[in-house]
Amino acid sequence: MDATDRLEKLITPTIEDMGFEIVRVQISGAQRPxxxxxxxxxxxxPMTVDDCADISRALSALLDVEDPISGAYTLEVSSPGIDxxxxxxxxxxxxxxxxxxxEMRLPVDGRKxxxxxxxxxxxENILLDMPEGNVLLPWVEVQRAKLVLTDALIEAAKKRYAAHAGDGADDGADDGADDGTEDGTGPN
Incomplete structure (x- = not known):
């Protein structure tokens, strides 16, 4: 189990207890990870800025106690975005x-x-419809995958935001609060 897997295992219960799911945990950078x-x-x-701030505060407290990363590092909490x-x-x-x-780890039908x-x-396979026909891709061999930003995806995201607009989802408007930090999550 690598460091990323250990961190994900550590923070998952906190994230889930708050009503969220982890999409990805990643560590990057050498000087200051x-x-x-x-x-x-x-x-x-939809995720809101307040959701990210709440997660950041909860994880900061957990990580301060557990101290799973030696030395200084930056915690960055984000939504997955449209694409x-x-x-x-x-x-x-x-x-x-x-x-x-x-993108696959190993070639399927001669391509990755x-x-x-x-x-x-x-x-346990993904069915993808391509111009040359359907292809079944084994999930265990997927190295990386992401949605492509298309007009249809943007339209679906707009509908999703509109459907949740009345239930407390943040519309991104400034609420006038200014705590002096760039991202609103406190000192980094």
Whole structure:
């Protein structure tokens, strides 16, 4: 188990107790590492700036106590965005009907990179509709995948935001609060 896996295992209960799901945990940089935590709301509502700030505060407290990273580092909490990475098999079922780029660890039918319409999941495989036909990609061999930013994806995101506008989802407007930090999460 590498450092990223250990960190994900450590922070997952806190994230889930708060009503969120981890999309990705990543550590980058050598001089001053950056711990990036990408999260999504469990209820399907859009992530807000306040959601990211709440997660950041909770994780900061947990990481201060557990101290899993030696030395100074930066914690960065974000939403997955519209053209989000697809990091779980269930993401491919959820985003069926949208275009994705998928990169495989090992070649499938002589190639490692695929771009096509997600048709869903069959067992432990991803079904991708490409111009030359459908292809089944084994989930365990996916190295990296993400949605492609298209007009259809943007329209779906707008509808999702509109559907949740009345339930407390942040519309991104400034609420006038200014705590003196750039991202509103406190000192870095």
């Amino acid at each position: 950056v711990l990036q935590v990408m999260a999504d709301r469990s209820d399907g509502a 989000r990475p697809l990091t779980r098999l269930k993401d491919f079922a959820r985003f069926a009907g949208f275009e994705a780029r998928v 990179r695929f771009r096509g319409m997600i048709r869903g999941v069959e067992g």
